[in-house]
Structure formats: C-alpha cells, structure tokens
Amino acid sequence: MESSSEAERKFFFNFSFFKIDPKWRWMADLAKEESAKELENVIANSGIRFRAYSTLGLRDDSDFMFWFAAETVEEIQEVISKIYLTVIGKYLIPSQVYLSCTRPSIYAKSGRVTSFVAGEEPRKYVIVYPFIKTRDWYLLPVQQRQKMMEEHIEVGKSYPQIVLNTTYSFGIDDEDFMLAFETDDLHSFQNLIMDLRGTQVSKYVAVDTPMIVCVKKDILPLISSLG
Numbered sequence: 001m002e003s004s005s006e007a008e009r010k011f012f013f014n015f016s017f018f019k020i021d022p023k024w025r026w027m028a029d030l031a032k033e034e035s036a037k038e039l040e041n042v043i044a045n046s047g048i049r050f051r052a053y054s055t056l057g058l059r060d061d062s063d064f065m066f067w068f069a070a071e072t073v074e075e076i077q078e079v080i081s082k083i084y085l086t087v088i089g090k091y092l093i094p095s096q097v098y099l100s101c102t103r104p105s106i107y108a109k110s111g112r113v114t115s116f117v118a119g120e121e122p123r124k125y126v127i128v129y130p131f132i133k134t135r136d137w138y139l140l141p142v143q144q145r146q147k148m149m150e151e152h153i154e155v156g157k158s159y160p161q162i163v164l165n166t167t168y169s170f171g172i173d174d175e176d177f178m179l180a181f182e183t184d185d186l187h188s189f190q191n192l193i194m195d196l197r198g199t200q201v202s203k204y205v206a207v208d209t210p211m212i213v214c215v216k217k218d219i220l221p222l223i224s225s226l227g
Contacts, residue, residue: 011069011117013167013178014076015098015128017055017062017212021091025227035087036223042086043219046079051122053214054222062095064222065128065214067180069116073099088223096210098130100167100178106142107149114165115182122216123163123182127189129211130175137204148200155199159192161185175207186213 024032043050049069055062066083068076083089102114116122137145156164165180183189196202217225 009071009113009117011049011071011102012073012076013098013100013102013116013165013180014066014068014070014073014080015096015100015178015180016066016068016080016094017096018064018066019061019093019095020063020226021093024088024091031087032223036220038086039083039088039223040219042082043079046075046082048075048079049116049119050079051116051126052217052219052222053126054217054225055212055214056225058213058215059210062212063226064217065212067116067126067128096212098128098169098175098178099173100169100175101172103168105166107146108153114167114180115163116165116180120163124184124216125182125186125189126214126216127179127181127183127186127211128214129179129208130169130173131177131179131205132175132207134204134206152196152199152201155195156192158195159188161188162192179208 027035043066051067053065053067055064068079070076084092102117156162161183163182165182167178167180169175169178181189181192
C-alpha cells in the first residue's frame with residue numbers, strides 16, 4: 001500500500017523502443033557480454049525507476065523497450081544520454097518514443113498510483129499503446145462521460161488479473177493517454193479488449209494503435225537474445 005505522500009508525487013513516464021543495428025551481431029561474444037554489463041550498470045546507477053522488456057520477433061519495428069519513470073524529464077534524458085555513450089549505445093536505433101505523466105483520474109475515484117510507481121512486482125507481459133479520444137468526447141457533459149466511463153471501468157474490474165497503468169500525454173506528446181496493461185495471460189487481455197469494444201466509450205476512440213506486446217526480461221538476458 002503506497003503512502004499518501006507517494007500517491008501525491010507526479011512522475012513522467014517514458015516508453016522507449018529500440019532496434020539493434022545488425023552490425024551488433026558480428027561483435028565477439030565476450031565484447032557483447034561486457035557491453036550488456038556496462039548498460040546494466042549505467043541504468044542501475046541512474047536512480048530512476050526502470051523496467052526492460054523484449055519485443056524481439058513480435059514486431060518488425062522494435063527489438064526491445066525500456067520503461068522509465070522519473071520526477072523530471074531531464075532525469076530521463078540524462079540516463080538515455082548515458083545509454084548512448086555505452087558500447088551498445090552506438091548500435092541502438094530508436095523506433096518509437098512516448099512521453100506521459102501520472103495524474104489522478106477524474107473518473108476512477110480510487111486515487112491509487114500506477115503499479116509501476118508503487119513498486120509492485122511486474123507481470124510477465126505489458127501491452128503498451130497510445131490512446132486518443134475524439135474531440136466530441138471532450139465536448140460531452142461531464143456527467144455523461146462519467147456514466148459511460150463507469151461502464152468501461154466495470155468491464156475492467158471483471159479482469160482482476162490485468163493491471164492498468166494509465167498516464168496522460170496531453171500537451172507533452174501527440175496522444176491523449178499512454179496505456180500500459182500488465183498481465184501474465186495474453187488471452188485474458190485479448191478478451192478484455194474485445195469486451196471493451198462493446199462499451200459506449202468505444203465509439204469515441206479515435207486512435208488506439210500501435211498495440212505493442214512486450215515480454216519482461218532483465219537486461220543481460222535481453223541483450224543476449226539479440227544475437
């Protein structure tokens with residue numbers, strides 16, 4: 001259970017997706033192993049919240065994702081700059097980068113912080129995607145939006161094995177929200193999304209792609225898997 005002071009802190013989230021330059025695979029195995037340890041040390045010493053995930057073979061536009069959370073965007077920039085200064089950093093090609101921040105929901109009254117910020121144990125998978133609602137949604141009366149969102153939230157409650165991290169991108173990135181669903185069961189997540197398509201809120205969704213499935217991995221095995 002997070003403290004009230006923890007719940008009041010605001011964090012910026014950064015979802016950075018990378019591809020590895022094919023030249024990396026020609027390096028000597030020992031050099032790649034040392035480079036992975038260098039990267040691990042840089043991130044461990046950064047002092048910000050961090051998780052690593054593999055997207056290898058699941059998409060053609062990224063091989064892995066680093067998820068950062070910090071109280072300033074400068075902290076995120078600093079650690080990414082240090083990553084690029086490592087040996088493996090010379091072989092990294094960013095493919096997608098999303099920025100968002102935590103804030104209380106106006107529809108859900110729980111007031112809890114995201115599971116990532118709360119330090120909860122990560123699930124096996126996270127599905128990350130940007131989310132944009134139509135302008136017509138924001139022109140609806142608040143009470144009407146609240147009623148539709150309550151239906152939406154109730155559907156989510158029927159899948160307690162799925163954890164949602166909702167953050168807001170208004171004014172700091174191209175989308176409205178960044179959603180990160182954590183689960184140990186991708187089939188349950190697929191069922192949830194299919195059920196959510198049947199709610200009233202669904203007709204006010206403008207964009208909810210790309211949906212990127214990411215598999216939790218520590219840095220050393222993640223880098224080793226890149227070939």
